Amino acid sequence: MTIDDHKSHLIKLGKFLNQFQVVESVKDDSLPANEKLFAEMEEKIDNAVHHNGWFTRENVVFSLQQWSEALTEENLKLWLAEYDLSKSGGKTVGIVMAGNIPLVGFHDFISVLVSGHNVLIKLSSNDKHILPLISKYLMKLDSRYEERIKFTKGKLEDFDAVIATGSDNTARYFEYYFKGKPSIIRKNRNSVAILTGNESQEELSRLGEDIFRYYGLGCRNVSKLYVPENYDFDRFFKAIYEWNPIIHRDKYANNYDYNKAVYLMSEFKLLENGFLILKEDKSFGSPIATLFYETYKNEGQLNKTLQKNKDKIQCIVKNEPGNTEVRFGQTQKPQLWDYADNIDTIEFLLNL
Structure with missing residues (x-):
């Protein structure tokens, strides 16, 4: 053939x-x-x-x-x-x-x-x-x-x-x-998004696709945000509100209720909008219905953090992506040449 x-x-x-x-x-x-x-x-x-x-x-x-x-x-x-x-x-x-x-x-x-x-x-x-x-x-x-x-x-x-x-x-x-x-x-592996505070409402809305598609279960789903210090989450919450019907799915709602209860009993500081919990956390793999976030002081510091943890990250999402990054709303639309874990599968198969 x-x-x-x-x-x-x-x-x-x-x-x-x-x-x-x-x-x-x-x-x-x-x-x-x-x-x-x-x-x-x-x-x-x-x-x-x-x-x-x-x-x-x-x-x-x-x-x-x-x-x-x-x-x-x-x-x-x-x-x-x-x-x-x-x-x-x-x-x-x-x-x-x-x-x-x-x-x-x-x-x-x-x-x-x-x-x-x-x-x-x-x-x-x-x-x-x-x-x-x-x-x-x-x-x-x-x-x-x-x-x-x-x-x-x-x-x-x-x-x-x-x-x-x-x-x-x-x-x-x-x-x-x-x-x-x-x-x-x-x-x-998990995916992360970098926010600067200058994103448009349309860009933040597209980010909702990266977060909620497949209920966040994929390695290409954004499970963590990097935001500048004193970031205003109100614009983010407004932009993703169109995804609020997701809370009517029983399996998702059960995870939302459970994680919220656990976090509140542990007296963690949370932000939430009725269908998504935001928790400040240095980890990458957030539970279903939860999105971790971490603040950064400058781009240089953030790049060092991302480089240090590159083996844990599948996609990096930002509004002006470089060659190795992804635009908002595109994580679940990979091209054929976008290899998982950056391992060229065809090259591996050719060398057998």
């Missing part, structure tokens, strides 16, 4: 995913293999929502739409142009997927395929419905995928390399279990 074959298949997959909407999906009869799989995908979306209380239809469809926008001819060309994929392939790469947000391991999945390798997937029990259907669609496009895509419910066996994503605790297990194999082991 050539790289042009892969590109063609992924472009068709992107168009397939684009059909699914929050309110009413629109079937495209011109797409190959769509007659049956369109209805199956609708069923799998419902299954995912019923199985995992954090997976609303809005969030599952958001993930599908973001991948649809990524899988275009232009994006695939830009992504793969710098690699020599002609001599790659033939290995079996195991992927242990996380399940914190929908399709969180999809980038690893397509990276293995375009690199010419076979993929052996162990799904998270929290996110087990959508990727098998996507794999089925690829197999309908080209039967050769039937030999190249495998799923396992047990432990990974008979593989040449592995990509595993989990917490800091599971990473220790992965490192032991997969020792001796080429691997990418991903641990806990």
Whole structure:
């Protein structure tokens, strides 16, 4: 299977995913293999929502739409142009997927395929419905995928390399279990936003997307703010108020109530607006419904802090980003060349 074959298949997959909407999906009869799989995908979306209380239809469809926008001819060309994929392939790469947000391991999945390798997937029990259907669609496009895509419910066996994503605790297990194999082991990371006080209301509003999308469960979700001393949080609270319906989701509300009670009993100083708690804290991983913040005196001091903690940070969000930073509202819309933990997955796969 050539790289042009892969590109063609992924472009068709992107168009397939684009059909699914929050309110009413629109079937495209011109797409190959769509007659049956369109209805199956609708069923799998419902299954995912019923199985995992954090997976609303809005969030599952958001993930599908973001991948649809990524899988275009232009994006695939830009992504793969710098690699020599002609001599790659033939290995079996195991992927242990996380399940914190929908399709969180999809980038690893397509990276293995375009690199010419076979993929052996162990799904998270929290996110087990959508990727098998996507794999089925690829197999309908080209039967050769039937030999190249495998799923396992047990432990990974008979593989040449592995990509595993989990917490800091599971990473220790992965490192032991997969020792001796080429691997990418991903641990806990969080994202931060830098505020200067000069942001517009529109920019702060877009920051709400980075904080609340997927209920803040992703490593690309902003879990901490860096703000100048004496920062006025009123403008921030006003800008994100449009997200207040999130408190009507029981699982989110339960976390909000619990964390607020714990903090108040511990006599921590808090700011809150009825659906988000702000707590001053030097840590990065804030609980659900809570956002940590820390003040900084100057940009130089802040840059030293960020550099010191770079292994804990996935994204840095600011209103005038540099090459390694992200604009407000864009953390959950990564490009194909935005690699998790800044580890080039394709380069890793090419060197197997």
